[in-house]
Amino acid sequence: MARVTALNINGKKTAVDVDSSVSLLSALRDSLDLTGTKYGCGEGQCGACTVLIDGQPTRSCITQVGRAAGKQITTIEGLERDGKLHPLQEAFIKADAMQCAYCTSGMIMSASALLAKTPRPTREQIVDGMNRNICRCGVYKRIVEAIQMASGQQALLGAQASSPARCQTEGLHSIQAAENACAHSTKAPTYSKES
Numbered sequence: 086m087a088r089v090t091a092l093n094i095n096g097k098k099t100a101v102d103v104d105s106s107v108s109l110l111s112a113l114r115d116s117l118d119l120t121g122t123k124y125g126c127g128e129g130q131c132g133a134c135t136v137l138i139d140g141q142p143t144r145s146c147i148t149q150v151g152r153a154a155g156k157q158i159t160t161i162e163g164l165e166r167d168g169k170l171h172p173l174q175e176a177f178i179k180a181d182a183m184q185c186a187y188c189t190s191g192m193i194m195s196a197s198a199l200l201a202k203t204p205r206p207t208r209e210q211i212v213d214g215m216n217r218n219i220c221r222c223g224v225y226k227r228i229v230e231a232i233q234m235a236s237g238q239q240a241l242l243g244a245q246a247s248s249p250a251r252c253q254t255e256g257l258h259s260i261q262a263a264e265n266a267c268a269h270s271t272k273a274p275t276y277s278k279e280s
Contacts, residue, residue, distance in 0.1 A: 089154045094119070095163030105151025109143075110134045112150040113160060121161035121190045125219075132218035135191035136160050142198040161190035164197065173197055173235045180231035184222035192218050196232045205236050 087105040091098055094117070103112045113119040113136070122145055125133030129144035136145045137159040164171035173193050176182070183189045192215070199206060199214035206214065211232050220228065 087151060089150050092117075092150070092154060092158060093156065094158045095160060096157075101150075103150055105154070106149050108146055109136070109148045109150045109153050109158070110145040113145060119160050119162055123187055123190060125188070125191070130217075130219070131188070132191040132195060133188050135194040135218065137194055137198055140198060140201060142195045159194070159197075161194060164193070171197070173200070173231070176231040176235035177228075180227045180234055182224055182227040182231035184220075184224050188218065188220045188222075192220070192228055196228075196235070199232070200236055205238060206232070208233070 089101060089103050089105050089112070092101055092112070093099070094113075099117060101112060101116050103116055110122060110124060113122050114124070122136055123133040124146060125131035127146050129147035132144070134144055134146040135142050137143065137157075138148070138153055139156050140159075143153075164174060170178075171193070173196050177189060177193060182192075195215055195218050196211075199211065203210055203214070208229060211229050215228065215232070
């Protein structure tokens with residue numbers, strides 16, 4: 086089998102020695118100790134493993150490392166500059182847009198690509214852009230607010246906040262019921278397009 090001996094990661098050419106057919110996620114975590122990218126479902130469905138390849142959000146768990154060779158790969162570790170967090174990282178902290186935080190790095194990477202393409206997205210554009218990233222804790226409302234905050238838009242936090250995003254589950258009327266159902270559902274929750 087062919088070997089990959091170097092990857093362009095976070096702006097640097099990095100030596101590696103892996104079989105070209107292994108997943109990019111495995112190469113990042115196991116060979117390069119870049120553990121900010123998380124293993125979630127292993128099927129490219131949840132988004133926890135999202136990295137940017139040439140600026141495009143990519144599921145690293147289903148991407149063979151050989152396909153990423155020669156391209157620019159950005160992981161969550163590559164967003165900070167000179168010890169300063171990226172505005173999205175800061176916004177996720179300020180908006181408390183995490184609970185267990187397992188999905189957070191993938192969320193931030195997808196949001197980074199969204200803001201690079203659309204610097205001041207509408208709420209609907211944020212929902213559309215983030216809809217394939219799953220948060221099992223159900224903090225979708227705060228994730229949307231964090232992205233709005235990072236884009237320089239006024240985020241409505243607290244009692245005046247926009248309606249929460251909910252699972253696609255009929256009959257859920259309270260925020261707590263929606264978040265509980267999202268956290269315990271076997272079906273993937275999604276963002277709501279409510280405003």
